[in-house]
Amino acid sequence: MRFSSIASCLTAVAGLVNGGPVTPCKPTKPPYFLLVGDSTVAVDGGWGDGFLSYLQDGGEGENRAKSGATTVTWKSDGRWDWLVETIGSVKDDYEPIVTIQFGHNDQKVMTLDEFRVNMVGYADDIKALGGTPIFISSLTRRTFKDGKVVQNLKEWRDEALVAAEAAGVQFVDLNMASTTYVDAIGAENAQYYNWEPSDRTHLNPAGEIVFGRMTLDLVLEVRPDLDRYFEANEALSEKIENGEFTTGEE
Structure with missing residues (x-):
């Protein structure tokens, strides 16, 4: 999931040659991440602090996700x-980047059309x-049926993509x-990340690190120019990409 700095620049150049979207090899300002979302992003149960720990x-960054939001x-x-x-106070010195992840609670109270709007x-x-x-898109729940993850957030993932477009x-x-990673490591290993023994939605400190790293590596795929602003952990990134169980202690 992770690009080297050289590969990132080559990707940007290829986009220019092929007429595709171009991301600069180097941002003009450092990022200031503002994390918006629900409890699966928030402090104590979400991936947000794990993500920010690599800055x-x-x-810079702040985790302002809210449980139940x-x-x-x-x-x-x-x-x-x-x-x-x-945003107003930091934009002169930073690029304010607002990550937005919702779906877990929206699916209980609104339609997909309302969510998209x-x-x-x-x-x-x-x-x-x-x-x-x-x-x-929303972090998967770690609930299994017949040996596979129950994809009960897929419609909301799809609608988030439509909204992004x-x-x-x-x-x-x-x-x-x-979902792919949790399927790969299996039901027993997936429960290692539970906030509480029966809580298959929220993350304990190990899950915070593992899924924070996963989210970071995905962000760097769409914004490789930000690579320099995050500490690398190639061992953890490779285990995640290869679908290997990890405690996050690499």
Whole structure:
């Protein structure tokens, strides 16, 4: 899942030659990541802090995901005001990159059409503020049936992709990557990452590191120019990519 700096620049050049989208080999400003989402991103149960733990060389970030949040409720209690203020305060010195992952709770209270409209609204508003939105599909639940992961978030993953295309923003497919990985390591190993023994949705500290690394490597696939701002962990990245169980202690 990880590109070297040289490969990243070659990818950008190939995009230019082929008429495709081009990402600069080097960003003009360091990133300031603002993580927006539900409990599977949030502190104590999500991948967000694991992701941010790899930042280096001037890259910064904050995890403002909220347990129980949907695309509607996340904006309450001053969180949207915080986002507006933060983007405004950092954009002169950083590229404010807002990752947006919802679905776990939205699927309980709204239609797919409503979800898509809400996601596009986030993207449009963040771009207008001077930020860079990146949509991330929902982390899989680690529930198995007949030896395979139950893909009960696939429709919401698909709708997040449709929303990303409609909004013209980058899409990181964590749902597919995490489903593939959890399927590969099997039901018994997958429970190693449970926040509590029966909690197959949220992540303990080991899961935070493993799925934080997975998310980071996926982000670097769409933004290879940011590679220098994250500490590498090739051993962990390779185990994840190869579908090998890991405790995250590499």
